[in-house]
Amino acid sequence: MAASASSTMLLSSKSSRASLSWKNQFASTSVFRVSGVTLPRRSLRQCPWFIVFSMDAKPTVLVAEKLGEAGLKLLKEFANVDCSYNLSPEELCTKISLCDALVVRSGTKVTREIFESSGGRLKVVGRAGVGIDNVDLAAATEHGCLVVNAPTANTVAAAEHGIALLTAMARNVAQADASVKAGKWLRNKYVGVSLVGKTLAVMGFGKVGSEVARRAKGLGMHVIAHDPYAPADRARAIGVQLVSFDEALASADFISLHMPLTPATKQILNDETFAKMKKGVRIVNVARGGVIDEEALVRALDAGIVAQAALDVFTVEPPPKDSKLIQHENVTATPHLGASTTEAQEGVAIEVAEAVVGALKGELSATAVNAPMVPAEVLLELKPFVVLAEKLGRLAVQLVAGGSGVKSVKVTYGSARAPDDLDTRLLRAMITKGMIEPISSVFINLVNADFTAKQRGLQISEERLLLDGSPESPVEFIQVQIANVESKFASAISDSGEIRVEGRVKDGVPHLTKVGSFEVDVSLEGSIILCSQVDQPGMIGKVGSVLGEENVNVSFMSVGRVAPRKQAVMAIGVDEQPSKESLKRIGEIPAIQEFVYLGL
Ligand SMILES: NC(=O)c1ccc[n+]([C@@H]2O[C@H](COP(=O)([O-])OP(=O)(O)OC[C@H]3O[C@@H](n4cnc5c(N)ncnc54)[C@H](O)[C@@H]3O)[C@@H](O)[C@H]2O)c1
Numbered sequence: 001m002a003a004s005a006s007s008t009m010l011l012s013s014k015s016s017r018a019s020l021s022w023k024n025q026f027a028s029t030s031v032f033r034v035s036g037v038t039l040p041r042r043s044l045r046q047c048p049w050f051i052v053f054s055m056d057a058k059p060t061v062l063v064a065e066k067l068g069e070a071g072l073k074l075l076k077e078f079a080n081v082d083c084s085y086n087l088s089p090e091e092l093c094t095k096i097s098l099c100d101a102l103v104v105r106s107g108t109k110v111t112r113e114i115f116e117s118s119g120g121r122l123k124v125v126g127r128a129g130v131g132i133d134n135v136d137l138a139a140a141t142e143h144g145c146l147v148v149n150a151p152t153a154n155t156v157a158a159a160e161h162g163i164a165l166l167t168a169m170a171r172n173v174a175q176a177d178a179s180v181k182a183g184k185w186l187r188n189k190y191v192g193v194s195l196v197g198k199t200l201a202v203m204g205f206g207k208v209g210s211e212v213a214r215r216a217k218g219l220g221m222h223v224i225a226h227d228p229y230a231p232a233d234r235a236r237a238i239g240v241q242l243v244s245f246d247e248a249l250a251s252a253d254f255i256s257l258h259m260p261l262t263p264a265t266k267q268i269l270n271d272e273t274f275a276k277m278k279k280g281v282r283i284v285n286v287a288r289g290g291v292i293d294e295e296a297l298v299r300a301l302d303a304g305i306v307a308q309a310a311l312d313v314f315t316v317e318p319p320p321k322d323s324k325l326i327q328h329e330n331v332t333a334t335p336h337l338g339a340s341t342t343e344a345q346e347g348v349a350i351e352v353a354e355a356v357v358g359a360l361k362g363e364l365s366a367t368a369v370n371a372p373m374v375p376a377e378v379l380l381e382l383k384p385f386v387v388l389a390e391k392l393g394r395l396a397v398q399l400v401a402g403g404s405g406v407k408s409v410k411v412t413y414g415s416a417r418a419p420d421d422l423d424t425r426l427l428r429a430m431i432t433k434g435m436i437e438p439i440s441s442v443f444i445n446l447v448n449a450d451f452t453a454k455q456r457g458l459q460i461s462e463e464r465l466l467l468d469g470s471p472e473s474p475v476e477f478i479q480v481q482i483a484n485v486e487s488k489f490a491s492a493i494s495d496s497g498e499i500r501v502e503g504r505v506k507d508g509v510p511h512l513t514k515v516g517s518f519e520v521d522v523s524l525e526g527s528i529i530l531c532s533q534v535d536q537p538g539m540i541g542k543v544g545s546v547l548g549e550e551n552v553n554v555s556f557m558s559v560g561r562v563a564p565r566k567q568a569v570m571a572i573g574v575d576e577q578p579s580k581e582s583l584k585r586i587g588e589i590p591a592i593q594e595f596v597y598l599g600l
């Protein structure tokens, strides 16, 4: 039987897990293989969000493109760092199976093949820059691989490069320089245009776009912007008017592109949109080459619709030597230099290294691209509930009888907090993890939990129960119910017909507090035996002595009953896993009607 996971997703040996369906039963073992090292279950408990390494199992980070020294230093303090540049896609696929994290810039395509080749080991991709269009995010998410970027450190560098291209283009600096070096002195040929009083349309009013706008205003330009998602008050604050796409095209003397490359922005400048521009418009692109149809741009340049273009980015990088666009005399080109200042590269390297190390340590990243960002203070507060959530998911699924298919799970959070003050994404992810991981070969974390649940046809609905009282604790109880299934422990079925388990955190420790309609109280550590019987004296002693004979330590015992001497459920926490023989003997105690052993 496959090893079941505790609270971490870095269980490296995928192949050691049997792939079981929802209908299978499973057992739990008490050791884990983490990056080739066998760890006791307890050592993985502290940091359940992403990945945890033991001190003697250093992770390996592959740095596939040049990274600033300060970032490398940070990585090396925590991991084995392999700097291998210019790898072919095949070489990268081969290497990746030995790596826990990969750091790239825009020059490396992080494809689905790379995630597949990693065999589940790759847990973080760090993009040392902003644009993540070179990373297959869907594939990363499906493989539970966190993608982090460095969204802020190169903003100013990119904006400065945009302004450099704008001014250089307007004054033919590159062309004039080349001609002087070729021994010419063409003062009449390179007469430029002035910027002052001209209209600049900033397309994409995000970090870089707004810095470009700020600087262009300093040059005396009239700046407008188009960005369907930018707040008008932010634009107003720097004296920029937000306009429609068509209005921007129709009124601009200069257009500067600063949007991400997405399916919606791909070739957003094309024959049709060039036709809507003022004749003689000048275009700057420091965003992504793919936002322009480059063949259409050549046609627009030839037709004089576009007077000049200054381009830092291209659909294919490097562009072919004979590219008509690059060779066009009205085009100024730089080799994707927007982020390439000494300052920006050091900043980006530190920003990405911190995010990668944080993720490898098990922290959630503030720069996660494919996972919800959960602020550190929220994480800290939710930590014990996260453990509770996973264990309740793990218990609930073990109560399902073989032959039942799990389709619908309802989670209820009892809380005195207003719904907006309780972020349940992490809790939901951990319940999903607890339910799916033990019976499948996938690793589940905050990145892929919802995706995996959906893929398996598992519907998880959430409900908040607003409780009276002090909202000091984020959650009072969590209840997990599985509908339309049979249970191998009939007493776990509630009055309303679902398998039900409920838990609370007491003194920082997760407790099971309800099974079906029975109140119990047993700490969720080690494993649990549930027995049902008619309440009568001596039961605890009988079960306890069977376990004692085998030297199985009982950590907790609790009996929940309808009324004295009526139907009862006994919950017994055990530190060690009892043998099959002992479990059989417990089942044979005459008063015991049913029992189940549940691994945590
Ligand atoms: N050349 C370089 O070296 C370099 C350096 C840094 C950034 N970049 C690129 O610059 C771009 C912007 O980076 P950023 O850090 O400002 O990102 P950002 O996310 O802060 O800003 C992007 C803005 O584009 C807007 N946007 C999205 N779709 C749009 C659409 N259809 N039309 C108009 N606006 C749209 C978003 O609302 C957002 O405000 C990215 O493509 C990034 O990869 C290039």
Ligand SMILES: O=C(O)[C@H](O)COP(=O)(O)O
Pocket: 105, 106, 107, 128, 129, 130, 131, 132, 154, 336, 338, 339, 340
């Ligand atoms: O998106 C970015 O951050 C820029 O395009 C920089 O890319 P680079 O890291 O390859 O220079």
